[in-house]
Amino acid sequence: MKGQWYGDYSSDVNGKMLVNIDELDDHYEGVIYIYPNTKNLPPSVAYFSTEDKDVEHDVVAFINAIDPSTGYQCKWEDIKSKYADNIVHSKEANVSISIQNGNLEIDAATDIGLELSSSLEKPSHNGKSVIVPENMSWTEFKQHLAGLSTSRFLFRGQKKDWRLVTSFHRNERYRISEFIHKDVKELHRKLSAITSHFFDLSTPDQNGAFFNLLQHHGYPTPLLDWSYSPYVSAFFAFRDVQKSYSGDEKVRIYIFDNQSWQDRYPQIQNIDPPYRHLSVMEFISIDNPRVIPQQGITTVSNIDDIEGYILEREKSDSCTYLRAIDIPASERNQAMDDLKFMGITAGSMFPSIDGICEEQKERNFSK
Numbered sequence: 001m002k003g004q005w006y007g008d009y010s011s012d013v014n015g016k017m018l019v020n021i022d023e024l025d026d027h028y029e030g031v032i033y034i035y036p037n038t039k040n041l042p043p044s045v046a047y048f049s050t051e052d053k054d055v056e057h058d059v060v061a062f063i064n065a066i067d068p069s070t071g072y073q074c075k076w077e078d079i080k081s082k083y084a085d086n087i088v089h090s091k092e093a094n095v096s097i098s099i100q101n102g103n104l105e106i107d108a109a110t111d112i113g114l115e116l117s118s119s120l121e122k123p124s125h126n127g128k129s130v131i132v133p134e135n136m137s138w139t140e141f142k143q144h145l146a147g148l149s150t151s152r153f154l155f156r157g158q159k160k161d162w163r164l165v166t167s168f169h170r171n172e173r174y175r176i177s178e179f180i181h182k183d184v185k186e187l188h189r190k191l192s193a194i195t196s197h198f199f200d201l202s203t204p205d206q207n208g209a210f211f212n213l214l215q216h217h218g219y220p221t222p223l224l225d226w227s228y229s230p231y232v233s234a235f236f237a238f239r240d241v242q243k244s245y246s247g248d249e250k251v252r253i254y255i256f257d258n259q260s261w262q263d264r265y266p267q268i269q270n271i272d273p274p275y276r277h278l279s280v281m282e283f284i285s286i287d288n289p290r291v292i293p294q295q296g297i298t299t300v301s302n303i304d305d306i307e308g309y310i311l312e313r314e315k316s317d318s319c320t321y322l323r324a325i326d327i328p329a330s331e332r333n334q335a336m337d338d339l340k341f342m343g344i345t346a347g348s349m350f351p352s353i354d355g356i357c358e359e360q361k362e363r364n365f366s367k
Contacts, residue, residue, distance in 0.1 A: 001028055001055065001097075003122045004174050004304040005104040006276065011116035013038055018276060018302075019104060019120060020174035027052055030097075031175050032061065032106075033274035034116075041087065042066060043274040045073050045177075048095060056098040061108070063090045071273035088112050123305035129163045130307055133252065133326040138335045141253070141327055145230050152259040154226040154280070154297060157237030161252045161326065167220035169304040176222055176272040176302050187214060195287045204269050208283035211271075212298060216290050222271060222302060226256065228295040234327075234335060235344045241332040243367055250326040256299075257321045264317060276303050278310070289351050336362065 002023040009017040015037045021030040032046040046061040064073040068082075076089040090110035098105045104120040136144060156164075168179060184201070188210065192198055199210040215221045227233050230253065237251035258280055267279040278301045285291040303309050310322045327335075339345070340362075347359035 001053075001099055001104070002172065002174070004169075005120035005122050007118060007120040009034065009106070009116050009118035011114060013041055016275065017106070017118050017120060018274070019106070020176070020302075022173055022175050022178065023053070028057075029175065029178075031177055032095075035275050039068070040084065042068060042076075042079060042083065042089065044089070045274060046093065046095075048097075050097075057096070059095050059097065061093045061095045063092055063110070065089050066274050071268060071270040090114060123308050125163055125305065125308075127163060129161045129252070129324065130311070131254075131322060131324040133161065133250075133324040135250070135326050138327055138331040138338075141234070141325060142338075144325070148230075148255075150228065150230065152257065153230075154228065154256045154258045154299075155230040155233035156224070156226045156254040156256070157233035157235065158252045158254070159237060159240050159329075160249070161324070164224065164254065164306045164322075165304065166222045166224050166301060166306075167215070168222045171220045173220070174304065179222065180272060183219075184210070184214075187219065197286050199286065205284050206286065208269075208281055209286040209288065212283045212291065212296075213286070213288045215298070216288055222300060224299045224301065224306070225294075226297050226299060228297060229344075230255075231339055231342055231344055232294055232349070235339050235349060237327070238329070238332045238335045238339075239346070241329045243333060245329050245332050247330065249329040251329050251332075253325045253327070255323045255325065258297075260319060261321050265313075271300055272302060276309055277301065278303065278306060290349065293348050293351065 002021050005019040007017060009015055013036050016035045018033040019030060021028050028050045030048050032048070034044045034046065036043065043066040044063050045066055046063045048059040048061040050057040050059055065076040065079055066072065067074045067079050080087070090112050093108045093110040095106060095108040104122070106118045106120065109115050173179070188199060188201060199206045201207045201210060211221055211223060215223045215225065233253050237253055241251065262280060268277055278299055280297065281300050282297045290296070307322070314321055345359045346362065347356045349355060350358070
């Protein structure tokens with residue numbers, strides 16, 4: 001039952017449903033996002049908790065409205081003036097939830113007599129990317145870059161062909177609402193004692209900067225790091241490959257058409273809207289000296305299967321947003337030497353004692 005589930009629901013007015021379920025020690029807790037196919041009704045969010053870990057549950061879900069202009073949940077009274085006088089909003093629902101034939105089955109009846117049902121799917125994946133790569137040598141890759149507009153594209157380097165997934169979802173957590181209201185508040189309380197700047201989380205720029213700080217210091221977040229520089233991305237792809245590696249493995253560099261994506265899809269500041277999204281964000285750098293040398297930029301997403309979402313959009317839009325280039329890992333030494341002469345080293349990417357030591361290790365040790 002744990003995971004992210006998505007699909008259609010049927011009711012008097014049909015729509016889309018996104019369900020995030022986390023597994024706790026002895027039960028499940030979940031969040032249901034309900035997005036009607038009409039603007040005459042507000043989207044909603046419902047919270048539930050099960051008594052145990054069975055595959056069938058009858059629960060009471062508590063429901064809030066979502067302000068369609070911001071994507072944030074609110075009291076119905078705060079937005080009811082935006083809708084017709086005869087529109088009312090549910091406060092709770094009796095919900096039956098079960099796993100049947102690999103799908104999440106939901107049947108609900110609300111306190112205002114609304115009934116809905118849904119059969120939702122969860123993406124299946126084995127950790128590997130489903131993007132079909134282009135294979136290039138290191139030299140061919142550098143030549144290929146000469147024909148690209150680097151202001152249009154974002155780049156991400158990885159040691160292997162892992163699927164694109166945020167560290168939050170990779171650690172098998174799904175309720176971003178819990179991350180915002182629990183994790184971030186706890187981390188803010190603890191880190192405020194040691195950061196030189198006090199982050200005002202009520203300010204969007206500082207809130208994003210705090211998330212980015214967590215990301216760059218190893219805490220799992222719904223952020224995915226990219227770079228404006230293909231060469232910085234190549235450094236991260238080759239960085240952990242053993243020196244003088246001679247096997248058949250390949251490193252991967254993703255190329256994302258940022259310009260086309262932003263032209264087509266609104267980029268939203270809300271990290272936890274009631275619908276799936278992938279938004280490109282460039283946060284201000286506060287207490288985070290790594291962002292500038294890494295030419296960093298971030299995508300924020302509430303989606304576990306980012307690749308599947310992008311491929312779905314490519315099919316509907318008849319265009320390509322995401323490509324992957326695989327380069328032999330055996331070219332690691334040549335690539336890292338070239339990057340060193342460009343000034344891209346561990347010392348420049350990580351301006352700290354750790355980064356300088358890693359750079360000197362690269363220079364002074366053969367393995």
